[in-house]
Amino acid sequence: MAPKDPLLGTLKVCVLNLQSDGEAVTDTNPHLASCCELIELVLRKGLQQPVLSLVQRDYWQCFEQLPLQDACGRFSALSLALEQSRVCRKLLSSQGRGRYLLRLALSRKVLAQFISHLLHTPRVLEWYSPVKSILRNEEFMEPFMSLLLVLTHMEFKLDMENCSFLDESWVLPVCEVYEVVPCREVGMVLRYLSGRVFVLELTPGGQADVDGYIRPGDIIDEINGTSLRNSKCGQAGVVMSRLKGCPLSIRVLRWRAHDGTVYRPLVKLLRALRTENPALQLGPASSQQSAVTERRPSPSQCLHDGRIVYIVQYLGRVNIGMFGGKEVLQNAIPQVLQKNLPSKEVLLDMKETHLTCTDRNSKKNLFQHHYPEISCVGRFSQPDYTIFAFCVADTPDPTQSTGFCCVALKAGTIKECEEIVSRIAIGFKHTEWFV
Known part of the structure; x- marks a missing residue:
């Protein structure tokens, strides 16, 4: 009977589980971390440590020693993957770089090539014990290469930017991107701990508090592509001040894992944060976030991509001249109503950077405006308090400006009308508004 290695048997089961869905493998696949860990164990099994070196050898050093250029000195796909792993600023250890490389090799379908190249590089293969290593056992190598x-x-569709915890764990945190419109301040109190930037609390009324996207306990991983991994105290503030007046794209690592429990590598750090700040409350960042994520939509609302979208009536629009301040709304709304146009049932979707209005029946996009384009927004004072409107430039081309136009809509309830007006106004802080 041919000898068997328990690692290969377990790896085979893992690969079959990955195949079972028949779809692309993403970071949420429950078998991905186990599969990667088993490949890592195979690459470490029988790897001998140098006698006179203080640095412990890992499989990353094996890959680093491979000659990956062709005869003409050109870089191959393998060398490009290796270099991308080497320069990633979010990785601080050989373990992290090796894990990043394995994930990258899976995504680019070159993992089997890496191992084959290692097997044909004698000076590197000699680092492995001929007795213990799977890589130097001909009977084991054939099934291992077959699995690779x-x-x-x-098909592997992995988020390679979500790599800041590969130094510690194969299981990665939930990673999301928070898009912030230009504003005076985001409104976050940060705490630097073990090279990571934690959100300690949110400033009441600040942009982050109003948006309800970031929660205390979350980690700011990067801002506009600038990594904050292993950052020093105050570095996030320096990055934000440099980007003042610009839209921000903040990559956030959630303190909750995919299964809703605390992400395990953060347990000790969150415990330390709570010791320092007993008032720290992990959970939704604001009451608005709780309302958005927990309450069910009312009959005049629906869910779209996890956001609440308002079902309102589109009443029409009218040109109001060259002035778009809030004072014109009380005269502009009646001008729209006097046209007696048939109203349309539309979906009003207020995103982080812009709002869109879509015909509910035809699905046609009626208009889309970024918040900085809106000069004012307000609710009709009488007789119908559920009517609201906002003013925008009447043409997207500033060189051919024909002034401003007023867009009027009707909400389901007074409370909902006030809520919509407030959300549009907060979208860009210096927009004039009133309720």
């Missing part, structure tokens, strides 16, 4: 070839033919 199966993985090569599978």
